[in-house]
Amino acid sequence: MVQVNLTTGLHFDCSGGISILESAAKAQIALPYSCKTGRCSSCKCKVLSGQSRPLVDELGLTTEEKEDGWILSCARTAASDLLIEVEDISGFVIPTVKTLPARISSVKKLAPDVLRVTLRVPPNNILNYLPGQYVNVIGAGGVRRSYSIANAPSADGQLELHIRAVAGGVMSDYWFSEAKADDLVRINGPLGSFFLREAAGLDLVFLATGTGIAPIKAMIEAMPQLAASKLPRSVTVVWGGRAQDDIYLDVAAMPRNHVFIPVLSRASASWAGARGYVQQALLEVQPDLSKAAVYACGSDAMIHSARLAMLEAGLPSNRFYSDAFVSSAAS
Numbered sequence: 001m002v003q004v005n006l007t008t009g010l011h012f013d014c015s016g017g018i019s020i021l022e023s024a025a026k027a028q029i030a031l032p033y034s035c036k037t038g039r040c041s042s043c044k045c046k047v048l049s050g051q052s053r054p055l056v057d058e059l060g061l062t063t064e065e066k067e068d069g070w071i072l073s074c075a076r077t078a079a080s081d082l083l084i085e086v087e088d089i090s091g092f093v094i095p096t097v098k099t100l101p102a103r104i105s106s107v108k109k110l111a112p113d114v115l116r117v118t119l120r121v122p123p124n125n126i127l128n129y130l131p132g133q134y135v136n137v138i139g140a141g142g143v144r145r146s147y148s149i150a151n152a153p154s155a156d157g158q159l160e161l162h163i164r165a166v167a168g169g170v171m172s173d174y175w176f177s178e179a180k181a182d183d184l185v186r187i188n189g190p191l192g193s194f195f196l197r198e199a200a201g202l203d204l205v206f207l208a209t210g211t212g213i214a215p216i217k218a219m220i221e222a223m224p225q226l227a228a229s230k231l232p233r234s235v236t237v238v239w240g241g242r243a244q245d246d247i248y249l250d251v252a253a254m255p256r257n258h259v260f261i262p263v264l265s266r267a268s269a270s271w272a273g274a275r276g277y278v279q280q281a282l283l284e285v286q287p288d289l290s291k292a293a294v295y296a297c298g299s300d301a302m303i304h305s306a307r308l309a310m311l312e313a314g315l316p317s318n319r320f321y322s323d324a325f326v327s328s329a330a331s
């Protein structure tokens, strides 16, 4: 049995080819994570001493990061006692993961390739979650795909999902060709660590591409419940898509005290708004990010480019949080 020690002072046993992330969970220690398939890099942490062994490819790390001692806790197990530097999220009460039956309440087209699906769970067994977290939807034949919850927790327990069509995708086929009210699926969650950290006095920045706006919408909806002493100094939301259809929510419905910037990378001539990529659009209005916290959600390409651009603009590296919508099919 080897031991993993965290710089936060916590420690847990890890052996038998079980990942560092799962070993921590067994010891009731929450570490940051998202996809659990070695692709998204939300569980990135730094080995300060000791040896670890890969269980699956760490596709979410660059060669430089690997050479620098970074690992993905979902993709590695300990080969000797380890000392690891990782964000301390032990102060958050993260709801227990459970599997529930859920019926589809409604299916609505928000854009040619985006659906809003609402799910209802048994009234005596609703899903508690932190805004920003996701669920795995388990469909026919046990197919399992991840979707962020797009609404803040509500009294009736309804869950809203924003689902983008992926060409030839197994679950996309179901959602876009078959799904209808009263269909039964199962959900497993809440999952992931993409939720709001300490925001008091900071410039809060949300960057999204496509349906990456879903968890951000949930966080924004929950913000009025923050105590006055926990409020950020400002909130800026930059939402990117290729064409106008990709900005599928009513921008005018956003809270008036937030700055909201839709940005298109392939805008038509008639588009009067921002053009280019989300990170460029943000830096045009907010060039200094030294007092900011950035939450980015969407494609891994955006997240990678945005992180580099944000750090160059003075963002402290421990205040960049992300959730990459990588393929959630098992490889």
Ligand SMILES: Cc1cc2nc3c(=O)[nH]c(=O)nc-3n(C[C@H](O)[C@H](O)[C@H](O)COP(=O)(O)OP(=O)(O)OC[C@H]3O[C@@H](n4cnc5c(N)ncnc54)[C@H](O)[C@@H]3O)c2cc1C
Pocket (backbone or CB within 6 Å): 034, 035, 040, 134, 145, 146, 147, 148, 149, 162, 163, 164, 165, 166, 167, 168, 169, 170, 171, 172, 173, 192, 211, 214, 323, 324, 325, 326, 327, 328, 329
């Ligand atoms: C933590 C997390 C949260 C997510 N939240 C959302 C969400 O809120 N809304 C949403 O629309 N999607 C979300 N996704 C992506 C979603 O889980 C599925 O991967 C996606 O919907 C495709 O599933 P599918 O069964 O239709 O396609 P599959 O049958 O899984 O795949 C078909 C083909 O497309 C490729 N592919 C699959 N997914 C992607 C992708 N995301 N990017 C590029 N290529 C892909 C596959 O490699 C395969 O070649 C999330 C993913 C993760 C990991």
